[in-house]
Amino acid sequence: MSVNLYPAFGVLLIDDEASFLRSFSLLLETAAGINHIYTCEDSRQAMDMIEKHSIGLVLLDINMPHLSGEALLSEIVERHPEVHVIIVSGLNQLETAISCIRSGAFDYFIKSSEEKRLIDGIKRAIEMQEMRLENQEMRRLFFSDTLKHPEAFANILTQDKGMKLVFQYLESVSESSRHVLITGESGTGKEAIAQAIHDLSGRTGLLVSVNVAGVDDSFFSDTLFGHARGAFSGADQARSGMVEQASGGTLFLDEIGDLSLASQVKLLRLLQEGEYYPLGSDKPKRLNARLIVATHQNLDTKQADGSFRKDLYYRLCTHQVDLPALRKRPTDIPLLLEYFLEKAAQELGRSKPTVPKELPVLLQNYAFPGNVRELQALCFDAVSRHRGGILSMAVFKRACDNADVSISPEAADAFFQYPVDHPLPTLQKSADLLVDEAMKRANGNQSIAARLLGISQPALSKRLKSRKGLETPSE
Template sequence: MACKILVIEDDKIQRELLVDILVENGFIVFSSHSAEKGEKLVGQENIDVVITDVRLPGKSGIEFLKSVKRVRDVEVIVVTAFSNIDDAVKAIKLGAFHYITKPYDVDVLINLVKKCCELSRLRRALLDKDKIIFASPVMERILSMASLFAKADAPVLITGESGTGKEVIARYIHKESGRKGKFVPVNCTSIPENLFESELFGYEKGAFSGAVKSKPGLIEEADGGTLFLDEIGDLSLSLQAKLLRFLQEKEVRRVGGLETKKVDVKVVAATNRNLEDLVKEGKFREDLFYRLNVLRVKIPPLKQRKEDILELSGYFINRFSRKYGKQIALSSEAIDLLLSYDFPGNVRELENILHRAVLVADGEIKPEHLGINKKESVFSCVLPPGKRLPDYIDEIEKAILLNALEEANFVQTRAAKLLGIDEKSLRYKRKKYGI
């Protein structure tokens, strides 16, 4: 998606000239003759970069910078006359990305804008990945507990229904731990059992047919960081025994190898299953359960923390609106419907619903765009006004495909498994929708 630029300049000729130059360079450009109007545009249009003159009618560029930085992390380039260098220094102290003096070199300005856009893109990507959106007291307590557990050496076990955000909490624990190593996620259900040991522990050259060179496993990759074992309840008993040995000894031995290697890994495990019941049924090792169940975080389903629904909705709508270059709001009727729904698929279902709603809505999300009915069907039986059925079905399918691909980090094998289709079908559908 193209970077959005706002030009604030009271001189009409200079403003229009700069707008034309920026448009020619592929940017989406908005303009204003005043700081007051500019402040409104920053919020309304999700502006990435502002280019503002210092001298403006009414509020100055410096005052604009001060007020906008209080509420929004937007990059600002200040344009000043050479004689106003003190203003430029003030601007930098207040958080401006850079300043340029009049008359300025257009190429220099364009390069500055490109750097600002990249910085904005990286910041938003980081926020989308790591930011935890909540308003409920229960989530506040969970985050406080997770922050405390992050400093301990013992494993952390996260439990909760599918879609409640267990990996989000696991990433938060890693971030709070201060560990310099990587966060390495392992989905225990996505790796075939016959490959799991070699993937987790690594292997030496010649360990098996096709092992043409040695390869470290995921545990070694997480050395100095965090190993996240998702869906731990689905591991076979034989693999549970190998994992238990690693947790006890804090060392790994590659498949086909003789030497062991000590590793420093923070282990976080997660499951949507009741491990106590699995232990009673003989499907989960009791000793492994007690080894993992030292520090436990239980995430309640979304229906038990209604306060989070609107916070999450605003976040998802903003994220998908930016992605598709749209301006979308949530109607009061749609809000009522969201708050009355139980969300059996939890946060992931809310994300999917709003992803599709942003795609199909025009300006405002209404109840029919959500595809929710009281029978908890994710898709509506009512065709939105002005839509043809084939087009509407395509929109829904594209949204589902995009969500699965994003969840799988665009790893095609994993995305196909999430969707319940083969890779050939997924390739065809990606080509069909231009994904």
């Protein structure tokens, strides 16, 4: 069985004491989950190992035979400036530490110093290196405009440029172990994105999904952390929690914005300490899963009103993806319409109906508050009512008619922009401009344009004929 390696790049321990290398390797794995480790007792072999094993971080002793740590540091900095080097020395010498930092060392620690401080410094170096590699990959993808693993997004139907940029970003952070926050309106496909992130990560464990909306504090603890036998009345057997079930894989917490403050504290502690206690147990277990969280809530607003902890937010938002609403992806609507109609016909055992040519235009001018999920539901409803011939637009028109067409202040400000150094258009001219915009959005379809304007089709037709008559020069 393959083992997930953390971090994605190798960590090389260089020390002439074999016993220290063994104990240090064990400490890194148990205290920080770092298991992508290589060891080197002979400093003369270090450069070959760096090149052979794609090393990203070196933990280096100073006093060694053959080639000293300071000499090796200079060689690493010169030949591999992208590799971070941390000095882990038995000497508490200020001048040596300053010299190493000036020579390019990332940090300097004393072997006998506080263990937690050393581990935190190593974690910090790994995070910095991960960020460098992610930025490098993002630049490569941006300029190439290609995906390395398009198969990971095969279940997400889109031709929208914004969504493709999201895919490129996800590829660039896929191998990182840091957490991902997915935001977006309900129905935009957050769970599908979580699945894509898991597939891209190459993790051997499962993707375990939990919807935490409305979950009380005690149930949250039992669900995530599990319990020991006898932890409470009725706990006849020990049960593993979702964190343990996701070991080696990914834990997806949906609707994180609805989590209670008490549960937020427990989640924060899990992320800070990297370990947890099952209910009724005094033996800690390590977090060995990548965390992905999602919400349709505005977490900035929830932080402002005190219902979401700021410290938890900053732990979760290292990588953040904001999924665009369907109304912002108009080119995807015809594509999704055909797909869902085909899917509905197959499931209902019918032939796929013929789509009226004005239907995609109508839907491209609908706000879709329920996003992709709403479009799917409308398609299934329409196919279930279909009796032959061209598909009726009644189901779709009803949804458009029942929609809240009120304009937000922000949208109104964006639309009505009148430069102060230009005269205002007349009321008649403004009405004409509005009609022109509606006809443009409706692709010349008067019926759809009339819906957008909130008037009848005959009234729009009369206005257009009247304008045409005014524009025709008299003989």
